[in-house]
Every structure is written in C-alpha cells, then in structure tokens.
Amino acid sequence: MENFFLYVAKASGLLTVFFMAYYFLLQKETFFNANRWYLILGLLTSVLLPLYTFTKIIYVDPQPQNYLEYDTSHPISVQESSPFDWSLVITCLYIVITIFLFIKVVINLASVMRLLSQKEKFKRETYSLVNLTENLAPFSFFNYIAVNPDLYTDEELESILLHEKVHSREKHSADILVANLFCVLFWFNPFMCWYKKAIVQNLEYIADQKAIQYCENKTNYQKALLRVVTNQNYLSITNHFNQSLIKKRIVMLNTNQSKKQNSLKY
Template structure:
C-alpha cells in the first residue's frame, strides 16, 4: 500500500509539473481539461499494474528481497519494531477518521445543493434553470442549475453575460469534474497535489466559461470590466463553479492571448511523449529485482515476470527463517560487546536448488558474517525456480537483525 501511494504521489507530481511548465499558459482549454482529469486517473490506476510491458533489456536474472528475520540472545522485544507497529496503527485510525469526516461533509454539501434545487424559487432564463436564493452570493452553478441572489435578480442587476458564463459551466458538465476531485480528496486527503489539481481544474473551467461568453458577445474589454466589478468578498461555495473564482491578471490576459499552432503541437507532442514514458516506466515487468513480502514468497505464486515460479524452501519461507534462527550461534565477541544492528547477505539459489555465491553486503563485524554464511551452507536444497518450465537461478537478499543480550 505504501509503495502504491508513493508511486501515485510521484506521478501526480510529475504530471502537475508538466502542466505548469507546458500547458498552463496555452489557450487550449479543452485539451488542458482532458489532461488534468486524465492525469488524476492515470496516477491512481497505473500503479495498480493491471497490465505490464516487457522491458527492453532483460538481465535474465530474478532477484528477491526478503522481509528479513531477527535473532537475539535476550528475550526482550526490540522496542523499535513495536513502536513502528504502534505508530502505524495510530496513523491508520487517524486516516480512517479524517476520511469519514470528509466523506460525510461532502455528502452533506451535495445534499444541500439538491435540497435548494427542489425547494427554492425557480425561474427559466434562455433555457437555463435559475434558482433564486436569499443568500448574498454571486451567481454560481451546480449540476443543472444556476444560483443567484433573489433580490438582485428581480431588480435586474444580473447581467446576461454572467448567466451565459454559468450556463457554459452547466453545458460542459464542470460539476462532474469538481465532484470527481472532491471524492479523490476524501480518499487521499493527505496528498497535497490533489489541492493543486483542484485549483488548476477550477481555473481552467473559468477559462472555458469566459471563452464561451466572449465567443457569444465579442466584447472582451466590457466583459473584463464586468468581472472586476463583481469581484468582491461575497460568499463563495466550494463545490460550485463560482463566477469570481481567481479573477487574476492571468485570467484576464488569457481572454486576449493569441493561439500559437506550432507551440500547441510541440507541447501536445511533448506531453504525449512524457505520458507514454511514464506508462512504460511504471508498468515494465520487474525482472532485475522483484520485491516480495514473506507471505508472497511463502507459496508458489507467479512473480511479476510472466510464467516464473519462485524458489521454495522445503516447508515454506517461514521454515527457512526458523532454520536460520535455530542454527545461528551468536559469536562470543559480538555478545561480549553487547552489539546490535542489521546485516545484509545475498545468496544464489541455483538451478538444482543448492545455495551458492554468498556475499555479505553489510557486515557488523565480530565474526557474524562468517556465522551467517556457515548457517546458509547447511541449508537443504530448495525447490528451484522455473521460467517457462525451465529451471533458472535466483538471487536472494536477506536482512538479518542481530541483538546481543544487554
């Protein structure tokens, strides 16, 4: 799960950086909308690795990283592991509580909109459902209706440009985008990039709505002045498309920015290339190093490399851990100095199931490396790995935590 979250977070970061560098200042609002929404979907779907690509260069060698074992001469538990498990349990509870609270708030906000749509006074203006409300808010839209202040509407203070602006939000189904991001923020509330994507999506919505108004009326300068007049501190609504959302210099400049076909083609091509590279990078079969948990390595599961069965210690990986723990003898010098730490050892499971090529990647000294290699040499033969029915060699990496009695 942690690996999935890290991968999705990395993808969101890359896609957002690409948007800021290449797309944000271009007048291709529909493509940008598709890109932003597609980036969100891509970032949370691709790490699931529903399908994979064969890597361009295969090493012909599988490598498995085991979870590791602990060997100690005292019966006292290692407090570090206990604290990590305790902290992880607390974090899971915090995550669940926050997600539930945010989910309930989202549901209540959506229900409140539908309640207004069904109970408030309704008018129809140029085929648009207009909901009259007593709240002092600027015109905003949600689902299939535009919400405006009743007094201002009856006094004719709502310019037609503003209603066309909100009508564009409805016709282009911008509410669905906002709800989609809101659901993602509820589930992945700890991910800061979702807020950045939400801001970018809503601003792009305004670009699209502004474009619709200027296309119909053709009075850009007049419309800009109108927006500035309505920019105020009036209440806005989070789930709705708000008229004065980020009325910034950038938004006003985008109305008169000229399109550059050459620049647009170059940037679309660049974005496509980046997307394809990320797709391949995050879905290539892990041949050089495949990480397995203890449970995965404990049975005849197929690895991420198609038609490859992992080696099996007689009785399963738990039996292997027990074998190492029962045969390991803590060196006197290590115990004498009351040492502790983590040792990393690599070994090869050959085609006939025997172990070879023992290598200490990280040593703790005092003879522990010699003892680890001595124990591994005592191991009975494993059931060898197979690829497409043929026996293959597999490299294992095993961390061993050692703690002498205090």
C-alpha cells in the same frame, strides 16, 4: 499494509508529476479544452497505473542442502518483543482524516441541494434558473444556474448567464466533484490542492472563452467579472462566477491564441 503504502506513494508521486508538467508546460497555453482532459486523465492515470505491475519469471537451479549439518536436538528458544506497529497507527490516522473530509464534502453537497430545492426555479433551454435571495456569488451546479438578479444590471446578468451556461452545458460540476474526491483521498499531498485549483481555474478559462463569443461587448463582460468580485460569499462545491483569480481570467481573455505547434507539449 506495505502494499497499500506503496500504492498510495506511487499514486501520489504520479499526481505530483502530472501537476508539475501542467504547471511548467501547459497552464499558459490557450488549449483550455485539451488542458481539461489532460488534468482529468492525469487524475485517473495516477490511481490506475500503480495497479498494473510488470512481472518477470526467472528460473533458478535448486541448490542441494545438507540438513544433517543442523543440530536440532537442542532447540534454542528466542524471545522477541513485538515492536510497536506504526504502520497500523498511520493507516488508522489516514482513514479517520479521509472519512472526516469525505463527510465534509457530503455536507457541502447536501447544503447546495437543500438551497436549490428551497428556491424558485424557472426552466430555460437546457438548464433551470434559480432565483437567489442571499448575497451569494452566481454559481452553477450541473443543470442549475443560481443567481440573485437584484444585485446586477441587465447587462451584467446577461454576461453572468452566458458564463454559467457554459459550465452547465459542459457538466463542469463533475470535474469539481472529482477534484474534491481526490483531495479527500490525497489530503496529505499539497500538490493535490494545487491540482484542484488548476482544474477550477481552467474551467473558468473555458467558460470565459466560450461566453465571450456570444457577448456583444467584451469590455462589458470583463466589467461584469469585476462587479461580481464584490460578492465574496460562495459555495465551494459549485462552479461559481468568482471562483478563480479575476486578474488571471482577464489577462487570459486578452491573450492571443497559442500557436498550433505548442500542442506538441502534450
């Protein structure tokens, strides 16, 4: 039990260190793809590194012991009251909350799959376009891009699809699932929640940066961002168009590319 607590403490501490490094050094840089891999590898390193232990063998000369010094003819009986096992209580609490949160993620995932299965789909290039009828913000989930075309103009739809195609093509949904899984395992660490937000925010930066390269009018793209803000309903397990703070995304769209020497921060 002690080993389990020690492992969780080490992994949680490493998560915090990776997030703080990102927050203070990398979040304002425009190396979005590098930031993506930094954040994902940070999660994996945090759970794998504590499993590796450094061992050192030290040989100690044996010390002679005179067992005749001990009087074993009159054994002493000692009655000890067993202390309350708080570690067991904490472990059970951790397991119960973790299972509850995992079930919640599975339910959210099932609701997305059920929604996608019930809607009309059109095969386009490398993705399937799903026509929504609900007032949901546009979102992507692996090879599916879902949007309600009745809520947007043709120009807005073009910008939305350019954005979501990046999410779909680069499998950003996998990052979201991994982040949700880690939030389940490390629910007690507030930094994990911020870590997930950093992952999601950076994915939006990637999609914006690459979508704008194919957009004829950069201003119209930014207007589409603001337009989608009016649709506040979204599915948390997906890459949705209005996931991150719009102000930060627009600011980052108009930020100059980071200097190459800034990559030394990694």
